[in-house]
Amino acid sequence: MLKLAIIGTGWISRAFIDAALSTEKYELTSVYSRRLSSAEDFTRDFDNVKLFDNLDNFFEDDFDVVYIASPNSLHFSHAQLALKNKKNVIVEKPAFSNPTELAEIIKTAEENNVLIFEAARNIHEKSFTIIKNFLDDKTITGADFTYAKYSSKMTALLAGDVPNTFSTKFSGGALADLGVYALYAAAYLFGQSNLALYQGIILDSGVDINGIGCLEYDNFNLALKTGKNLTSNLPSEIYTTDGTLTLDGINAVSSAVFETFDGQVTELDVSALENPMAEEAWDFAEILLDPTSEKNTKEYEELLHLAQIVANTSYEMRKNAGIKFEADKND
Numbered sequence: 001m002l003k004l005a006i007i008g009t010g011w012i013s014r015a016f017i018d019a020a021l022s023t024e025k026y027e028l029t030s031v032y033s034r035r036l037s038s039a040e041d042f043t044r045d046f047d048n049v050k051l052f053d054n055l056d057n058f059f060e061d062d063f064d065v066v067y068i069a070s071p072n073s074l075h076f077s078h079a080q081l082a083l084k085n086k087k088n089v090i091v092e093k094p095a096f097s098n099p100t101e102l103a104e105i106i107k108t109a110e111e112n113n114v115l116i117f118e119a120a121r122n123i124h125e126k127s128f129t130i131i132k133n134f135l136d137d138k139t140i141t142g143a144d145f146t147y148a149k150y151s152s153k154m155t156a157l158l159a160g161d162v163p164n165t166f167s168t169k170f171s172g173g174a175l176a177d178l179g180v181y182a183l184y185a186a187a188y189l190f191g192q193s194n195l196a197l198y199q200g201i202i203l204d205s206g207v208d209i210n211g212i213g214c215l216e217y218d219n220f221n222l223a224l225k226t227g228k229n230l231t232s233n234l235p236s237e238i239y240t241t242d243g244t245l246t247l248d249g250i251n252a253v254s255s256a257v258f259e260t261f262d263g264q265v266t267e268l269d270v271s272a273l274e275n276p277m278a279e280e281a282w283d284f285a286e287i288l289l290d291p292t293s294e295k296n297t298k299e300y301e302e303l304l305h306l307a308q309i310v311a312n313t314s315y316e317m318r319k320n321a322g323i324k325f326e327a328d329k330n331d
């Protein structure tokens with residue numbers, strides 16, 4: 001059983017705890033919040049959880065893995081501290097602000113003999129493995145991935161505030177927050193692109209509120225659309241020389257239908273779980289409970305490789321759109 005600790009008491013942390021507990025491989029032992037009262041409110045449904053409002057004391061506690069769901073730009077300092085205290089880390093997407101931070105984190109994890117995972121939940125869905133296997137013998141001619149959802153923080157933004165998710169201080173924006181799912185799907189299915197472009201609609205705060213990107217691969221292009229001030233109902237599609245695979249979403253897939261040019265339809269056997277974070281929680285536990293097996297070592301290296309591709313691509317796209325985070329200042 002893995003002793004699980006939490007940083008950040010937003011709704012996503014509660015969703016991850018529920019997912020983790022559903023696997024029966026974790027127990028919740030420790031929660032850090034800036035205020036003890038928030039930690040108390042957050043853990044009302046749980047027994048025997050230790051609460052902290054001091055990070056040094058928190059990391060002295062005896063737990064195996066910390067899930068970090070603080071604002072994006074704080075992931076780096078929280079993860080560094082965790083790794084140096086020999087705690088394994090699961091960090092919410094987007095894991096770090098830029099590839100330099102990711103490289104430093106991987107080095108710190110290696111030095112301390114612990115593991116670091118980015119919680120990019122979509123690629124842990126069984127549906128993505130099924131899709132990848134289905135595409136294995138096909139030649140890709142293009143792809144169109146869309147994830148855009150009107151943000152609950154739009155009201156505050158329109159009232160003149162700058163919520164964390166819309167600030168360069170906290171490494172926010174549509175590409176970082178939602179586009180990252182499309183980048184993960186692209187990295188998982190097609191690998192590293194040769195070129196990545198992005199045209200964003202930029203707020204006064206300096207981040208993108210929506211945008212259109214293009215990833216160029218050897219023989220095809222992938223179009224990417226993302227946004228936080230609009231909701232798109234467009235499906236995502238992968239084009240092949242045999243026909244088109246249509247997915248009902250790229251952040252979570254519950255339907256995947258392939259249609260050949262002469263109209264033959266194949267429905268892939270995909271479905272989404274009730275808690276979309278359960279499959280990633282399961283995958284991380286499998287590796288954490290047996291980190292040195294050949295299978296898990298390979299799996300972990302593949303996950304790190306994907307995180308590196310996504311970090312590089314996202315950074316290249318931000319540079320292309322002129323989006324600079326405060327965390328990039330030493331980059």
Ligand SMILES: NC(=O)c1ccc[n+]([C@@H]2O[C@H](COP(=O)([O-])OP(=O)(O)OC[C@H]3O[C@@H](n4cnc5c(N)ncnc54)[C@H](OP(=O)(O)O)[C@@H]3O)[C@@H](O)[C@H]2O)c1
Pocket residue numbers: 007008009010011012032033034035038039068069070071072074092093094119121164165177
């Ligand atoms: N996988 C998914 O489906 C999914 C969905 C939503 C969000 N996320 C990711 O989860 C992370 C958190 O997102 P969120 O929307 O919950 O962020 P948020 O509301 O801005 O902050 C999350 C938590 O971090 C702490 N926090 C907030 N502002 C802080 C500050 N200035 N300094 C230190 N701590 C601060 C708060 O916990 P305390 O008050 O307890 O300290 C807060 O509850 C992001 O990386 C986001 O991309 C993932």
